[in-house]
Amino acid sequence: MHSYAFVDPFYWAEAELAGREAGEKVRNFCHSCHSPGGVLTGKIPADGNKASPTAKAGVFCDFCHTVKKSTGIGNASYFVETGTTKRGPYKDSFSPYHETEYSELHTKAEFCGMCHDVIHPFNGLPIEQTYTEWKEGPYSKKGIVCQDCHMTPGPQVTKPYPGVVALGGPEREHWWTHHTAGANVFMSRYLGNEDTAKLAEERLKSAARIDIVQTTKFRNKAAIKIKITNIGAGHKIPTGLTEARQMWIELIARDSTGKTIYSYGILNKDGDLNKDTKIYNTVLGDKSGKPTMKVWEAEKILYDNRIPPEGFITEVFEFPISGATFPVNIQIRLLYRSAPQTLINKLLKEKPVVPVVEMAKVNTKI
Ligand code: HEC
Ligand code: HEC
Ligand code: HEC
Ligand code: HEC
Structure with missing residues (x-):
C-alpha cells in the first residue's frame, strides 16, 4: 500500500x-x-x-x-x-x-x-x-x-x-517483510496486486471473533446476544481512515424449510447498507454538527463506536419468529469494506465494486 x-x-x-x-x-x-x-x-x-x-x-x-x-x-x-x-x-x-x-x-x-x-x-x-x-x-x-x-x-x-x-x-535471525498489508483488499485488488489483497484479507480474518452469549425465545420473538472481540489488531478495529471504513454485523435467520424469516446488514441493490444498520466506525461532524466524510470540514467527532485492542462490545438482536418452523438457523457474520459503494461511485469513474470481506462468522440454532 x-x-x-x-x-x-x-x-x-x-x-x-x-x-x-x-x-x-x-x-x-x-x-x-x-x-x-x-x-x-x-x-x-x-x-x-x-x-x-x-x-x-x-x-x-x-x-x-x-x-x-x-x-x-x-x-x-x-x-x-x-x-x-x-x-x-x-x-x-x-x-x-x-x-x-x-x-x-x-x-x-x-x-x-x-x-x-x-x-x-x-x-x-x-x-x-x-x-x-x-x-x-x-x-x-x-x-x-x-x-x-x-x-x-x-x-x-x-x-x-x-x-x-x-x-x-x-x-x-529475523528479517522484515515489506508488504505492510493492512485491511485494504479493495485497493490492492483494484490495482492488480492480488498478493497484498490476500495478506490484507488474512489480517482482517485474524482480527476479530464473535461469541454467542445468549439466545432466548419469548412469545413470538427471538433474542440473541453476541459479543464481538478485537483479538488480533494492535489498535481499534477498524482503524486509519475510519470515517470511510465500514464494519458491521450481518444476521440471517432461516427456518427449517430454508425460508429467510429475518435479515439484517444486507447490502441493497445499490450496494448500500440500510439506515438501520449499525456501522462500527467514526462519524465526523462539520461546524454545523452535520455528519461529513470530508476530513477538511471536520470540527468534531460525533461518535466513535469502534472496538479497542483486546476490547469487546456486545449487541442484542431481536426478531419475530411467528409462523416459523423450528429449528431456526441463524448465521452471524462480521463484515468489512474499505469504503461505502456510493462514495466510490461518486469519486471513481469506473465505479469498481468494493469487496466485502468476512472477518468472523458464527452459526447457531433456536
Ligand atoms: C514505510 C517505510 C519503509 C519503506 C517504504 C521501506 N522500508 Fe525497509 N524498513 C523499514 C523499517 C521500519 C525497517 C526495520 C523494521 C524493524 O526493525 O522493526 C526496514 C528494514 C529494511 C531492511 C533491513 C532488512 C530487513 O529486515 O528487511 C532493508 C534491507 C530494507 N528495509 C530495504 C528496503 C527496500 C529495498 C525498500 C523498497 C523496496 C524498503 N526497505 C522500503 C521501513 C521501510
Ligand atoms: C511517510 C508516511 C508514512 C510512514 C512513515 C509509514 N506509513 Fe504506512 N501508510 C502511509 C500512507 C499514506 C498509507 C496509505 C496508502 C493508501 O491507502 O493509498 C499507508 C498505508 C499503510 C498500511 C496499509 C493500510 C491498509 O488499509 O491496508 C499499513 C499496514 C501501514 N501503512 C503500516 C505502516 C507501518 C507498520 C509503518 C512503520 C514501519 C508505516 N506504515 C510507516 C504513510 C506512512
Ligand atoms: C497485534 C498485531 C498488530 C499490531 C501491533 C498493529 N497492527 Fe495494524 N492491523 C492488524 C490487523 C490484524 C489489521 C486488520 C484489521 C483492522 O483493519 O484493524 C490491521 C490493520 C491496520 C491498518 C488498516 C486499517 C484499515 O481498516 O484501514 C493500518 C493502517 C494499520 N493496521 C497500521 C498499524 C500501525 C501504524 C501500527 C502501530 C502503531 C499497527 N498497525 C499495529 C494488526 C496489528
Ligand atoms: C499524517 C499523514 C497523513 C496525512 C497528512 C493525510 N493522510 Fe491520508 N492516509 C494516511 C494513512 C496512514 C492512511 C492509511 C490508513 C488506512 O489504511 O486506513 C491514509 C489513507 C488515506 C485514504 C484511503 C485510501 C484507500 O485506498 O483506502 C484516503 C482516501 C486518504 N488517505 C486521503 C487523504 C486526504 C484527502 C488528505 C488531506 C486532506 C490526507 N489523506 C492526508 C496518512 C495521511
Whole structure:
C-alpha cells in the first residue's frame, strides 16, 4: 500500500476534492504523507499525472531509509537527511553500494507514528489515530510494535522469520517483510496486486471473533446476544481512515424449510447498507454538527463506536419468529469494506465494486 500512497485513485480523487474545496495548502498537507518525496523535492503539479516519478513513488524505499529522526507524532513529522547513507535496523550491515547507519527509530512504532496519526492542521481535531490507539492499548505495554504485525509474513506476530536480506548478506535471525498489508483488499485488488489483497484479507480474518452469549425465545420473538472481540489488531478495529471504513454485523435467520424469516446488514441493490444498520466506525461532524466524510470540514467527532485492542462490545438482536418452523438457523457474520459503494461511485469513474470481506462468522440454532 505504501507504493500506491500517491497514485491510489481513491486517494487522488479525495486529495483533488480537498484542493478544490479547501485550497492548495490542504492538498499539500495531504501529499506530505502520501508523497513525502514529492513534497520534499518541490511542488507537486496540480495535474498529478505530470508529477515526477519520485512523487508518484508514494512512500518508497529511499524515503523511509533516509529518515534521520522524527520531530514528534503525526502529521508527517519526519526529518530526512539525504545522501548515500541508508538507515535501518542492523548495527552490522555493510553494503558495497551505499553507506549504512543503525537507526533505533526504524525499530519503533514511533517511526510509523509519524504518518499514522493525522491531526486536523488548523483545528487540531484528531482524525486518524492508529498510533495513539496502539500507544494507549495493551500491545504497547507488551512491547509489540507495528512492525511485528505488519512487516512479518503472517497475520499477528510471526517472528522470527530468518533469512538472507540482501544478496551477499549474512543469514539474519529475523528479517522484515515489506508488504505492510493492512485491511485494504479493495485497493490492492483494484490495482492488480492480488498478493497484498490476500495478506490484507488474512489480517482482517485474524482480527476479530464473535461469541454467542445468549439466545432466548419469548412469545413470538427471538433474542440473541453476541459479543464481538478485537483479538488480533494492535489498535481499534477498524482503524486509519475510519470515517470511510465500514464494519458491521450481518444476521440471517432461516427456518427449517430454508425460508429467510429475518435479515439484517444486507447490502441493497445499490450496494448500500440500510439506515438501520449499525456501522462500527467514526462519524465526523462539520461546524454545523452535520455528519461529513470530508476530513477538511471536520470540527468534531460525533461518535466513535469502534472496538479497542483486546476490547469487546456486545449487541442484542431481536426478531419475530411467528409462523416459523423450528429449528431456526441463524448465521452471524462480521463484515468489512474499505469504503461505502456510493462514495466510490461518486469519486471513481469506473465505479469498481468494493469487496466485502468476512472477518468472523458464527452459526447457531433456536
Ligand atoms: C514505510 C517505510 C519503509 C519503506 C517504504 C521501506 N522500508 Fe525497509 N524498513 C523499514 C523499517 C521500519 C525497517 C526495520 C523494521 C524493524 O526493525 O522493526 C526496514 C528494514 C529494511 C531492511 C533491513 C532488512 C530487513 O529486515 O528487511 C532493508 C534491507 C530494507 N528495509 C530495504 C528496503 C527496500 C529495498 C525498500 C523498497 C523496496 C524498503 N526497505 C522500503 C521501513 C521501510
Ligand atoms: C511517510 C508516511 C508514512 C510512514 C512513515 C509509514 N506509513 Fe504506512 N501508510 C502511509 C500512507 C499514506 C498509507 C496509505 C496508502 C493508501 O491507502 O493509498 C499507508 C498505508 C499503510 C498500511 C496499509 C493500510 C491498509 O488499509 O491496508 C499499513 C499496514 C501501514 N501503512 C503500516 C505502516 C507501518 C507498520 C509503518 C512503520 C514501519 C508505516 N506504515 C510507516 C504513510 C506512512
Ligand atoms: C497485534 C498485531 C498488530 C499490531 C501491533 C498493529 N497492527 Fe495494524 N492491523 C492488524 C490487523 C490484524 C489489521 C486488520 C484489521 C483492522 O483493519 O484493524 C490491521 C490493520 C491496520 C491498518 C488498516 C486499517 C484499515 O481498516 O484501514 C493500518 C493502517 C494499520 N493496521 C497500521 C498499524 C500501525 C501504524 C501500527 C502501530 C502503531 C499497527 N498497525 C499495529 C494488526 C496489528
Ligand atoms: C499524517 C499523514 C497523513 C496525512 C497528512 C493525510 N493522510 Fe491520508 N492516509 C494516511 C494513512 C496512514 C492512511 C492509511 C490508513 C488506512 O489504511 O486506513 C491514509 C489513507 C488515506 C485514504 C484511503 C485510501 C484507500 O485506498 O483506502 C484516503 C482516501 C486518504 N488517505 C486521503 C487523504 C486526504 C484527502 C488528505 C488531506 C486532506 C490526507 N489523506 C492526508 C496518512 C495521511
